[in-house]
Amino acid sequence: MRQLEDKVVIITGAAGGIGQATARLMAERGARVVLADLDPAAARDAARHIDPSGRATLGLAVDLADEAAIEAMVRAALDQFARIDVLHNNAADLSPATAGRDRDIETMPLEVWDRTFRVNVRGTMLCCKHVLPHMVRQGGGSIINTASNLGLQGTVGQSAYAASKAAVMQLTRSIAASHGRRGIRCNTVSPGLVLTPAARANLPAQLLEIVAGETLTPYLGEAQDIAFAAAYLASDESRYVTGQNLVVDGGTSTHVPGFARFSELFS
Numbered sequence: 001m002r003q004l005e006d007k008v009v010i011i012t013g014a015a016g017g018i019g020q021a022t023a024r025l026m027a028e029r030g031a032r033v034v035l036a037d038l039d040p041a042a043a044r045d046a047a048r049h050i051d052p053s054g055r056a057t058l059g060l061a062v063d064l065a066d067e068a069a070i071e072a073m074v075r076a077a078l079d080q081f082a083r084i085d086v087l088h089n090n091a092a093d094l095s096p097a098t099a100g101r102d103r104d105i106e107t108m109p110l111e112v113w114d115r116t117f118r119v120n121v122r123g124t125m126l127c128c129k130h131v132l133p134h135m136v137r138q139g140g141g142s143i144i145n146t147a148s149n150l151g152l153q154g155t156v157g158q159s160a161y162a163a164s165k166a167a168v169m170q171l172t173r174s175i176a177a178s179h180g181r182r183g184i185r186c187n188t189v190s191p192g193l194v195l196t197p198a199a200r201a202n203l204p205a206q207l208l209e210i211v212a213g214e215t216l217t218p219y220l221g222e223a224q225d226i227a228f229a230a231a232y233l234a235s236d237e238s239r240y241v242t243g244q245n246l247v248v249d250g251g252t253s254t255h256v257p258g259f260a261r262f263s264e265l266f267s
Contacts, residue, residue: 002030003235008081010034010073012062012127013091015042017196018146021223022088022230024050027057029231034077036062037091064091064123065115074130086234087131088144089168092161093119094198102160113160120164121171128175132184140183144233145172146226147190147245149253165190169245176243185242187233192249194221213260216251 009026013019014035023033027050035050037043040061047059058080063069077084093099093116101112124145135141150158151165168188175186193199193211212220229248232238247253256262 003237004086004231005030007031007085007234008034008077008083009086009088009234010036010077010084010127010131011088011090012036012064012073012123013038013146014059015039015046017198018191018194018223018226019088019090020046022090022227023047023057025224025227025231026086026234027051029235031086031234032056032081033058034073034080035059036073038063062091064093064119064127067126070123070126071130073127074134078134083138084131084134084141085138086142086144087127087135088146088230088234089124089127090146090230091119091123092146092164094161099158099161103157105159108159116160116164117167120161121167124168125171128171128186132175132179135184136179136182141185142234142238143172143175143184143186144230145169145186145188146230147172147188149190149192149247149249151190152247152253172245173243180242185233185238187238187241187243188245189226189229189233190245190247190249191226192221192247192252194223194226196223211252214252214255215249216255216259219250221248221250 004026009031011019011023014023015037023035027033035043035047044059047057051057060076062073098115145168147165147168150162151169172186172188226248229246
């Protein structure tokens with residue numbers, strides 16, 4: 001089935017992981033896809049891998065901390081494909097320089113907070129800001145913002161990241177309210193821990209074990225699981241869905257603390 005036939009999609013953070021899986025799935029479903037990433041060579045490689053002909057994909061650079069780069073991304077998408085039907089704001093700053101120092105509020109360096117919000121919230125907002133006028137002129141569109149189940153929960157670290165993702169959820173509701181009557185839907189996908197290649201390579205085994213113990217499904221998520229959720233929100237199958245936060249975390253955020261221990265107690 002080609003539920004996204006002829007739709008033009010921009011995906012940020014598309015060179016790898018969830019972004020690349022989503023780009024591949026949307027292209028398989030008929031979309032023409034702009035793969036934007038901080039690493040332009042990786043974005044171009046991913047685009048060529050999905051469509052060697054170059055007719056249905058475009059790989060290009062975007063730095064979400066730079067408004068001019070975001071404007072250039074939108075112009076390039078329009079120059080190549082003449083319209084924008086879907087914007088998937090998937091990129092976030094998860095670099096070691098930022099995420100590795102994202103601790104509790106007392107001990108976090110201020111530049112980590114500022115950088116996280118500049119990319120994750122301001123960058124997402126600017127992508128929406130520069131795409132919305134084109135969607136309004138077209139008479140509609142779908143915006144999908146990636147948040148996180150950490151935006152719903154308190155944890156001992158990742159304070160800036162969690163706060164930024166909660167802000168993205170509220171940004172989503174604001175756009176849904178302001179632009180819904182103009183045919184534009186805006187929703188959020190909130191992943192839990194996803195076993196991307198980067199997660200497998202960098203996350204401690206103990207952390208994976210802890211999260212797996214608190215997950216209600218018998219497996220942790222893969223990038224494709226998030227891609228399926230984003231593709232649904234991009235399609236007309238979700239035409240009556242807006243302002244919502246679709247949590248895709250294997251049920252991790254739905255239960256009482258200590259699920260793993262309770263499971264042992266009652267087994």
